Amino acid sequence: MGLAQKFTPKIGAVAKSKADIEAAQAEAPHLKRVNWRSDPGLRKLYFYAFFICIASATTGYDGSMLNNLRILPIWTDYFKDPKGDTLGLLTALYAIGSIASLPIAPFIADRFGRRSCITIGCVIMIAAAAIQGAAQNLDYFMGGRFLMGFGNSLAQLSSPLLLTELCHPQHRARVTAVYNCLWNVGAIICTWLTFGTKRIDNDWCWRIPALSQAAPSVIQLAAIWFIPESPRWLISKERNEEALNILAKYHANGDADNATVQFEYAEIKETLRLEFQYQKSSSYLDFFKTKGNRYRLMLLASLGLFSQWSGNGLVSYYATDVYDSIGIKDADTQLGINGGLTILSLIVSVSCALLVDRVGRRPLFISATAAMCVTFIVWTIASSQQEATKSKAAGQAVIAMIWIFSVAYALAWSGLLVAYTVEILPFKIRAKGLMIMNFFIQVALTINQYVNPYGFQYLHPTWKFYTIYACWIFLELIFVTVFYVETRGPTLEEVAKIFDGDEAEVAHVDLGKVEDDIMQHGGTTGFEKEDHVRVEQVRSSS
Known part of the structure; x- marks a missing residue:
């Protein structure tokens, strides 16, 4: 289906009016279609787009690094095996650093440009990786994680803005959706690198992965000078x-x-x-001034919270605890499962990202959330059976559900989390809106990273803890079905008509x-x- 093809979504009665959506779809321009493979300008542009997307890999690297380092006995011995409050703070400091950048990141992106914001973020992350890799004690390591979160927020804010604002209208949605999928590239590199360094019988088994977190930033920093x-x-x-x-x-x-x-x-x-x-x-108060902006704010909050409170944090940050709870304690086995899982998630997420213009955003969101809900329920049941009977088959069922859950999440939430966010925001509030979504992500992560260790430590049997997530994902499914609207068709500027109707500040060209x-x-x-x-x-x- 083409960029300008009309599409009439079925939406909940309390969502945006069907007339606004139909009007925006009907007015979408019939731009001449192009083939990027045979177009020198577009080939060069999308070559640069790869380097813009690298910012997402840095986030994925961090999302897997701590989980993988905790599998290494030398790391746990060196830092005295942090647990409880200490583990919660160690994990949350990345998110806390990101929240700390909230006042300045949109200002830099809007005042000095998207590229300047990316550059500053990369420099900070390189310094943070050096601090982590050279850490002599846990305080140093924690400081590096805080700084890494601060710098990543700058790069992670401006990279998708630059990407979506540079892309050709025909390819914008697909390329922007691929952006966040490269989270899995960082996770894959970190997982398999740690799998290899595990054989090193000294501190370098964990220092190498910690230092290597700078690699995506070094690459992006070198490339940013050539990107328009x-x-x-x-x-x-x-x-x-x-x-x-x-x-x-x-x-x-x-x-x-x-x-x-x-x-x-x-x-x-x-x-x-x-x-x-x-x-x-613009100011953050603009999100409260109009009906359309208040609707956007509601969606931004839900995107940030749902993307982290759907149980995926258990796989990213606490997979070690999940595996331990079902009797899989061998480090090689755990790292192998993590590595295979991230490769599968990358394949599924990129494949679905390329379908956003064919299938639509809303069907992908609903399908993914429904599949996550069903899978998590089965995961919870299998976990309860394994804990009660120590059944090997039940443990294998849990592993299978973790893989299926990751596939379900990758159907929409991996790619559309950022793509849908930048798409629903007009230019004036785009940087601030993306920062708001990121703020809710970091708040959700911070709460997760304090609550999840307590859940595993004190809420026994573990399946009771999983039940909370299963119920929450069901509520997410209801919300997504009612409030998430289709945005396929209009140009980046014209999407505003879906949310603002006749009051949209859009040129009628x-x-x-x-x-x-x-x-x-x-x-x-x-x-x-x-x-x-x-x-x-x-x-x-x-």
Whole structure:
């Protein structure tokens, strides 16, 4: 199905109005389709996109690192096997560091640009990895984790913003959905690296994985100087010619008079003018000022919380405890299971990310959450049987459910968590909105990382602890079914119509008029829109 194909989703009665969604879908432009494989500009752009996506791998590396290090006897002996409060704080410090960056990350991204924010984040993460790898005691290691969370928040905020604002409209959703899937790449590298260093019979068995967490940041820092800045950010700073040159270079091989380029430029420029017409800057209070923004805020909070409170944290951070509870205590076996699981999750998540324009966002969210709910219920039942009877078959069933659960999560939540977030937000509040979603992720992680150790330590048998998650995921399924709306079809700017209806601050640019104007004037003049707002058209100087 194409970018502009109409789609009428079935939504709950209390969600956004069906008329707003249908109107936004109906007005989606029929842009000329392109094949990135045969287009030099797009091939170069998506080569750069890989390096933007590396930020997600850093997060995945951390998500697996502590879990894998806890399997190593030398690490547990060196740091005196932290448990309870100490383990909770050690795990949570990454999230706490991320929360600490909340006041400044969107400011840097909006004031100095997406690339500058990524650069600062990478430098901080490289320093953090060095501190972790050289740690002489647990306090040093904890300090490195806090700093790693702080730096990662900067890079993790700006990378998806830059990615979605650079992509060609035809590929935006799929490429942005792939972004968060590369979390699994970091997890795979960390897991198998630790599997290898386990054979080292000294401190370097854990220092090497800790130091290697800097690798994704080093790669991204080296590449960022070649990656173009967001054309939307450039236009917001009135650097219009630079923005047009970037759109032309990467979306039309330098042809500034290309109809798609002229349409994008006109729509972005006029939409940003409307967004900033009465307010030159944005604030977090903007999320409470309109009905559409309050709806967005509700979705952002749910995305952040559901993505971490669905039981996936048990697999990412506490898999060792899960395996121990069913009698699998061999370190090689645990690392092997983790490694295979992350590879499977990567394959499934990327495959589903490439289907977001064919299947739609909403069906993927509902299917994934429903499958997670059913799987977790079976997981809980199998765990109760294993703990009661010590049945090997029940233990194997738990492992199977962990794998199936990870596949279910990867159907939607791996890729769409970030892609859906940046898609539902207009430019003016996009950086702050993504930070809000990340804030709820870190709050959920912090609570998880304090509560989960207590759950495993004090709530016996363990299946009672799992029951809490099973009930919560069922509530998530109800919420997703009622409130998550389909956003497939419109351009990045036009998605605002789904949430704001007639009050959306979106330029009404007619693609047909853009094409006629190019035919008549070579793209050098302006054209009158239906609402009589003149959209300036300029020729690239390149």
